[in-house]
Amino acid sequence: MTDPPATGGGLSTRLLVDLLKPRRPGFGVFVVTGAFATSLLAGALAVSLIGVSPVRALTVLVEGSVGSKAALADALVFATPRLFVALGAIVAIRCGVFNLGGEGQLQVGAIGAILAGTAFGSLVTPIHLGLALAASMVFGGVWAVIAIALKLWRGANEIIVTLMMNFVAIYLVQYLVQGPLQPADSIYNTSERVADSAELPVLVSGTRLHLGVPLAFAAAVAVWFLLYRTPLGVRLRATGLNPRAARLQGLSVGRLVLASMAISGSIAGLAGASEVLGVQFRLIQGFSSNFGFEGLAIAFLARLEPFSAVLVAVYFGMVQKGTTQLESVLGVPSALAFIMEALPIIFLAGAQGWLLLRGRVVRA
Amino acid sequence: MVVPLAPLVELSAITKQFPGGVIANEGVTLSLFEGEVHALVGENGAGKSTLMNVLFGVYEPDEGTISIGGRPVRHRRPADAIANGIGMVHQHFKLIPSFTVAENLLLARRDRRFRLEPRQADEEFRALAERYGFNVDPNAIVGTLPLAVQQRVEILKALYQDARIIIFDEPTTVLTPAEVDVLYEVLTGIAGERRGVILITHHLSEVFRFSQRISVLRGGHLVGSGLTAEMTRDEVAELIVGSAEKTWEPREERAATHDRSPVLQLEQVTISGTAFSTGLRDFTLEAQPGEILAVAGVEGNGQRELFEVLAGLRAPEGGRIIIGGTPYASLDRASSAGLGVRVIPEDRHAEGLILELGIAENLLLDRIGRRPFSRWGRLAVRSIHRVAQQLISRFDIRTSSSTAPAHTLSGGNQQKVVVARALSEPTLILLAHQPTRGLDIAATAAVLSNVVTAAEQGAAVIFISSSLDEVFAVGDTIAVLYRGRRAGIAARTKTTRDEVGRWMTGAQQVA
Numbered sequence: 001m002t003d004p005p006a007t008g009g010g011l012s013t014r015l016l017v018d019l020l021k022p023r024r025p026g027f028g029v030f031v032v033t034g035a036f037a038t039s040l041l042a043g044a045l046a047v048s049l050i051g052v053s054p055v056r057a058l059t060v061l062v063e064g065s066v067g068s069k070a071a072l073a074d075a076l077v078f079a080t081p082r083l084f085v086a087l088g089a090i091v092a093i094r095c096g097v098f099n100l101g102g103e104g105q106l107q108v109g110a111i112g113a114i115l116a117g118t119a120f121g122s123l124v125t126p127i128h129l130g131l132a133l134a135a136s137m138v139f140g141g142v143w144a145v146i147a148i149a150l151k152l153w154r155g156a157n158e159i160i161v162t163l164m165m166n167f168v169a170i171y172l173v174q175y176l177v178q179g180p181l182q183p184a185d186s187i188y189n190t191s192e193r194v195a196d197s198a199e200l201p202v203l204v205s206g207t208r209l210h211l212g213v214p215l216a217f218a219a220a221v222a223v224w225f226l227l228y229r230t231p232l233g234v235r236l237r238a239t240g241l242n243p244r245a246a247r248l249q250g251l252s253v254g255r256l257v258l259a260s261m262a263i264s265g266s267i268a269g270l271a272g273a274s275e276v277l278g279v280q281f282r283l284i285q286g287f288s289s290n291f292g293f294e295g296l297a298i299a300f301l302a303r304l305e306p307f308s309a310v311l312v313a314v315y316f317g318m319v320q321k322g323t324t325q326l327e328s329v330l331g332v333p334s335a336l337a338f339i340m341e342a343l344p345i346i347f348l349a350g351a352q353g354w355l356l357l358r359g360r361v362v363r364a
Numbered sequence: 365m366v367v368p369l370a371p372l373v374e375l376s377a378i379t380k381q382f383p384g385g386v387i388a389n390e391g392v393t394l395s396l397f398e399g400e401v402h403a404l405v406g407e408n409g410a411g412k413s414t415l416m417n418v419l420f421g422v423y424e425p426d427e428g429t430i431s432i433g434g435r436p437v438r439h440r441r442p443a444d445a446i447a448n449g450i451g452m453v454h455q456h457f458k459l460i461p462s463f464t465v466a467e468n469l470l471l472a473r474r475d476r477r478f479r480l481e482p483r484q485a486d487e488e489f490r491a492l493a494e495r496y497g498f499n500v501d502p503n504a505i506v507g508t509l510p511l512a513v514q515q516r517v518e519i520l521k522a523l524y525q526d527a528r529i530i531i532f533d534e535p536t537t538v539l540t541p542a543e544v545d546v547l548y549e550v551l552t553g554i555a556g557e558r559r560g561v562i563l564i565t566h567h568l569s570e571v572f573r574f575s576q577r578i579s580v581l582r583g584g585h586l587v588g589s590g591l592t593a594e595m596t597r598d599e600v601a602e603l604i605v606g607s608a609e610k611t612w613e614p615r616e617e618r619a620a621t622h623d624r625s626p627v628l629q630l631e632q633v634t635i636s637g638t639a640f641s642t643g644l645r646d647f648t649l650e651a652q653p654g655e656i657l658a659v660a661g662v663e664g665n666g667q668r669e670l671f672e673v674l675a676g677l678r679a680p681e682g683g684r685i686i687i688g689g690t691p692y693a694s695l696d697r698a699s700s701a702g703l704g705v706r707v708i709p710e711d712r713h714a715e716g717l718i719l720e721l722g723i724a725e726n727l728l729l730d731r732i733g734r735r736p737f738s739r740w741g742r743l744a745v746r747s748i749h750r751v752a753q754q755l756i757s758r759f760d761i762r763t764s765s766s767t768a769p770a771h772t773l774s775g776g777n778q779q780k781v782v783v784a785r786a787l788s789e790p791t792l793i794l795l796a797h798q799p800t801r802g803l804d805i806a807a808t809a810a811v812l813s814n815v816v817t818a819a820e821q822g823a824a825v826i827f828i829s830s831s832l833d834e835v836f837a838v839g840d841t842i843a844v845l846y847r848g849r850r851a852g853i854a855a856r857t858k859t860t861r862d863e864v865g866r867w868m869t870g871a872q873q874v875a
Contacts, residue, residue: 250701
């Protein structure tokens with residue numbers, strides 16, 4: 001294994017790399033507040049353009065997402081897979097590996113969960129569910145490791161490889177549900193239903209709040225602990241911030257990169273498990289509505305901090321839930337959700353790019 | 365040759381101070397005349413590059429004026445300097461490697477026409493190339509060309525911009541001896557066309573063969589200037605290194621240690637270089653426990669590769685390394701660290717520290733996974749900060765807290781963190797590469813005294829430096845690197861600054 005070649009030096013990469021560097025605290029608050037305020041304002045503008053009162057829309061949005069137990073539960077359920085992907089991305093990117101393959105790792109993780117969830121008939125719940133979750137982690141982790149192995153041994157750029165492998169995974173799922181995993185008598189492009197004992201149990205009756213939600217929150221704590229309270233975390237962060245210095249201190253940069261990617265992929269795999277074991281109960285073509293990419297957006301908006309990722313993910317969940325409500329009550333297209341999720345990202349990227357260019361120094 | 369009355373360029377009393385109080389140039393006055401190759405020489409850090417960057421508009425001087433053809437000018441950015449007819453052939457070429465030669469020249473156009481006229485550019489290029497006898501394909505991708513050819517493209521770029529004053533910064537570092545001769549013919553030709561050339565170089569032989577005038581900078585001051593024909597090599601070498609004003613007391617002479625076997629040997633090590641460094645060729649060296657082996661030399665003569673080979677960052681292409689009697693064809697960094705090879709790298713920001721991490725984490729990064737710093741895979745935060753605090757007071761690192769990020773420290777204190785980390789673990793071999801670069805006098809003294817202490821405690825120290833003051837202050841043995849080879853080696857007490865200076869500048873080759 002050779003040490004990984006440096007990721008390219010283009011402006012976009014520098015933008016990403018720049019995210020790794022902490023800034024003065026005021027900056028983060030300014031950007032995040034600015035980002036979400038812009039998002040809400042643009043949402044208000046968009047609805048008023050189609051003739052709906054923004055105040056009324058906001059009321060429906062808020063009530064629809066947190067106004068009732070069931071609505072709040074839905075918002076949290078929507079947040080869950082996105083949060084898992086974001087946490088996975090955080091682990092890899094903090095180690096300097098730009099894992100843009102959350103979507104693929106999630107898809108493959110879902111395959112693992114479904115295989116384990118349908119293979120054993122019925123078992124005792126903790127064992128069966130544990131097996132299914134573990135399978136999703138292993139599958140997601142292996143999928144991520146393939147990408148990083150290509151980088152370490154063949155010098156392939158991980159940004160491109162992880163991105164391309166997303167499509168491989170999506171088509172793999174499509175193939176499986178139309179072929180090997182499709183029950184013989186079925187006309188639908190889905191797998192068999194998972195055994196009851198492999199489902200993520202509902203925690204509050206009358207809602208869809210399943211065990212995956214607290215698991216995702218626990219994962220955030222675990223990622224924080226890994227990064228800030230373990231020697232592995234210090235080494236991962238050191239490698240991400242300055243691989244040359246880390247290597248000179250005798251750290252095995254290649255091994256650390258491999259480890260971070262394995263962890264990253266297995267957390268993203270859990271995103272797939274939470275969706276197929278907690279919401280869909282089957283593997284369905286297109287079951288992920290862009291969780292992988294939204295998860296990345298959450299990771300960047302959270303400035304790669306696990307606890308901030310929880311907040312941003314819940315915001316995304318609320319927007320998802322709230323805009324569904326807007327569509328059914330006021331007839332506002334739920335595509336509004338895209339606007340409201342995309343704008344903070346554009347704002348963040350803009351602010352970051354502006355700072356990068358302004359802070360440019362002339363070197364002799 | 366007719367010496368014209370008015371100089372092409374006149375730099376008068378230029379002073380440039382950098383934040384942090386480093387004075388790079390003080391009251392430097394320099395004139396370049398038409399038709400002349402004017403050599404600007406001096407040690408690393410003497411202020412040559414700063415002076416040329418002032419002329420080229422990269423920096424604005426704090427004091428002093430620039431006039432061109434008798435007319436005062438102000439260069440706020442390189443574009444101003446280029447408009448005033450100044451071209452610079454940088455040591456690190458400023459070309460776009462993925463563009464073709466012709467495209468690179470198009471980029472250099474001074475008029476801002478909207479439409480590119482590739483055919484016209486092509487013709488102009490061919491005419492220029494022909495005039496100077498450059499055989500360069502305009503459609504070749506620059507990155508695929510040999511360095512010597514890339515350099516020609518840089519020169520053509522300056523000529524294409526109709527520069528009357530061309531600055532060459534260390535132009536021969538990347539060239540073979542035959543290419544050097546060709547380059548100097550071109551250079552003399554360019555100067556002959558009513559232009560002037562400023563040549564920054566460390567190679568005195570080239571200075572004496574090709575320049576008409578020499579100016580010597582030392583410590584930011586102009587210490588000598590005159591016609592080349594009226595100066596001697598020894599005179600210039602002495603002006604460069606200065607008289608033996610010692611900033612540090614030299615180490616006391618060590619008792620002879622010939623009975624001890626060397627702990628580190630390099631046998632015939634060969635490794636390829638880069639655009640900025642020559643690599644090593646058949647390089648042989650040995651160091652005993654307790655010995656400080658100072659490796660002197662002008663930067664770019666293989667120091668970087670020597671450091672990389674010894675640290676275990678790169679495997680040599682030939683020869684072997686023997687550590688503690690065991691030969692290694694190559695060594696990775698983790699094993700080398702395991703054997704007790706500690707490093708103080710040249711660039712504390714890029715290699716020494718992780719600036720965003722805390723001081724404690726930086727101090728203990730190489731051992732953070734071991735007891736007492738972690739238990740059962742969990743950081744033992746209290747032990748980390750206790751030990752970090754001990755190191756902070758032992759090495760006199762001035763900081764408010766061991767949790768503060770390393771970038772909050774001053775340069776000297778940052779370097780103390782690097783030194784503290786290297787020397788707080790059992791050290792068999794200490795590898796110090798330009799360990800005092802950019803430090804003030806007090807911090808320099810602190811770093812050097814730590815290096816000496818390490819040797820006294822039995823480490824073999826390889827001390828790579830381009831400062832003769834330091835080399836003579838701490839070295840027991842002084843070896844000189846010149847173009848990747850060992851140009852000379854002697855016990856400190858058996859050599860002189862003049863002799864080492866001659867080895868460094870290639871003025872004298874000794875086996």
